[in-house]
Amino acid sequence: MSQVQLTVNGKAVSADVEDRTLLVHLLRDHLNLTGTHVGCDTSQCGACTVHIDGRAVKSCTVLAGQADGASVTTIEGIARGDELHPMQAAFRDNHGLQCGFCTPGMIMSAIDIVSRHGGQLDEATVRHELEGNICRCTGYHNIVKAVLDAAGRMKVAQAAE
């Protein structure tokens, strides 16, 4: 057992976990942040994607201990109160989700994609960048639309700040 201390969605947390505990299980089982999902066991599907120190990471590939001292953001931590993150709003407005299971990981990956590419995104780039997130419901059509829409919204939001 080890104690890990980290910041999750802006709050300092600590937990005693088995050394083999993955970050995703720390989030889900110890911190009850069940918005981060487990869709596979080979780090392929991306349903568990969170941000560690601002970068999108599959939380099933990271031991909880490796996140010691890090700042982790999950799907529960991106809205500001009742105000949705522009990516969340774009997924809703473009019908970029159906069953919702891959959605948290998609949104966390998509935010990272937009922030890395700035506003310089096109459909081909979005499709290539989303390769690590699997969705079985939407055929990606509306997810791609949502990400491109959000890229515009995030640019506007950034300009406003």
Place this chain on the structure above:
Amino acid sequence: MGIEGIGASVVRKEDKRFITGKGRYVDDIKLVGMTHAHFIRSPHPHAKIKGIDASAALKMPGVLAVLNGKELVDDKIGNLICGWMIHSKDGSPMKMGAWPAMAPEVVRFVGQAVAVVIAESKNQARDAAEAVVVDYEELPAVADVKAAIAPGAPQLHPEAPGNQVYDWVIGDEAAVNDAFSKAANVVTMELSNNRLVPNAMEPRAAIADYDAAEEHFTLYTTSQNPHVARLVLSAFYNIAPEHKLRVIAPDVGGGFGSKIYIYPEEMVALWASKKVGRPVKWTGDRTESFLTDAHGRDHVTKAEMAFDKDHKITGLRVKTYANFGGYMSLFSSSVPTYLYATLLSGQYTIPAIHAEVIGVYTNTTPVDAYRGAGRPEASYLLERMMETAARQLKVDPAELRKKNFITQFPHQTPVIMAYDAGDFNASLDAAMKAIDYAGFPSRKAKAKSEGKLRGIGVSCYIEACGIAPSKAVGSLGAGVGLWESAEVRVNPVGTIEVLTGSHSHGQGHETAFAQLVADRLGISINQVQIVHGDTDKVQFGMGTYGSRSAAVGLTAILKAMEKVEAKAKKIAAHQLEASEADIVIEGGEFKVTGTDKKIALPMVALAAYTAHNLPDGMEPGLKESAFYDPSNFTFPAGSYICELEVDPGTGKTTFVNFVAADDFGRLINPMIVEGQVHGGLAQGIGQALLEHAVYDGNGQPVTASFMDYAMPRADDLPSFKLSHTTTLCPGNPLGVKGCGEAGAIGSSAAVINAITDAIGNNALEMPATPDRVWRAMQG
């Protein structure tokens, strides 16, 4: 239509919880005192269990129990059932071996459960499972359907000699023989329909909670049909009587058919919960999904189509071998028979059809309905045949289809189905226009000059949805009726709860169903709550599959709404001292036509519940229910056209354009409908290009993870161009047909037809990987 009524693309009410991480899936639920199950599964495709030694595991930390299949038998827990009886052509009932939830003696596919560890934590259960020693005696195994029926093949079940479950026929063989004897042209093809793994993104999961004082079970499960689960668990598996079993299917992360069935894990969790006296949770991992979720498709078919000198189809002869895997899953028997062969007329006038289907056991994961279920196999077969026929007859593939389209409705096919409405020319014309079919030859020539092989492929599908008229399916062997139920509760303050037997696992019912209520009463969808997925709340339901929820589930809601409205009008008329016949409902108010007299819905509801001033003899309250049994299937149909390029050096395909023109009847929420089509297209294209559940010759699965099984990813797919043509379904008052499966049914053939057009070789099987395409190009 109002801005939130029928026909409006309203954003979904349910989305907020999903985009903020507040969805509640089974694995998100924790109960006090909950324990964890881990199954021990066979690594062998076929073996005898000589012994199970759990002594070391039982001494490990946190372990509460290790249970096996012999104990299930001792406790008289029933075997899994197949709920659709099929009779062979000789009149004998299908031949099935028993499927115990955990194998007591023999395992017949890799992944079959033989024992389960119950422990305090998931890790403890997993660790202990490693310490359970199962002594197997390996037996010869067979995975391929043709190999399994060959003489001398390993035998799976003594009840099914030769591994044959049934040899079923439909149609008029003599008429077909006659058509072929007079045919001017005959097209013959041998095709396989590749085995697929549904892979809903949420793995299956279950939590069972036994209350000893009440002798009552609660099961949280990833189900598309919680009432069916309760019925089967009660009536056949001897878990608990229905009134002592509550089944809850909360947010469910996709199903595609794979979550219809009642699997061993739910049964064992319930049974184990009583044994250990604690709640038991099981959450499958992805490899368990690959090994144990019911697979889809897996046909091998030889088909012949006869044409007269005018290129009219005169006959169709089909022989299909369907691979069922090691056991007969819940509805498996119906898939390659009544869901497949009854659609072999497609969109065409075919005077004579005869199909023979041989169902076969193999040492593979059981196969059952997966998105489309039989209809994709029929559509793929016919549309490959039509394209090949056009090439053989040297006519345009679209023109050959048009020449043979059914144009008069209703149309009785030779294989049971009576198509009620459609306009197949309209959808094909729409698709041809959308893709500029006429301009294709010049685009092909231009691509050639750039060193690319360009192809175009058409696919015109029809499906039978709105499953299904209970009397009809009963006469064909179904063990259940396929109606739907609904209840509409108007609360005393005028808000409305609709309880539906349909289950939403991505389809957006919470929005689309609310739109109907909003439309009829002229209120906001935010005043309407759709309740589903809990047998303690909803009176009954047959669940969601087979594109049935709009045509059957929503019509049941409409029927209950009509009763509510009738009663509310009586109350309003009484309150307004007007004639009931003069009351109209508009904008959430009950108005007396031609006057300014009106009363708002909340006041009518309040009057119903205070009961101070109701018409004489009227019961208080405003709540009605309905059971709706459809009178026919519905027949969504459409045309898909794919244009793509093949790289002659690598065999890799690149999409240029993919257009879809569907006729789903009336659309409730076009945004949701288009989302359903996108997802279906992705699964059909995935089957055409990527997906294949592969077994080696001995029955070992070699594609049991996302590392090995090619799921369609964002950069494998194009954006789609969708359009709609409309003929209303005459079979239900809403005129809806259903849209959930169309994309998966129609798209595979369009892709393969485009590739074979590009490379000039018809001999190509799915998935058309670059390797296979390149080999086909070499002739």
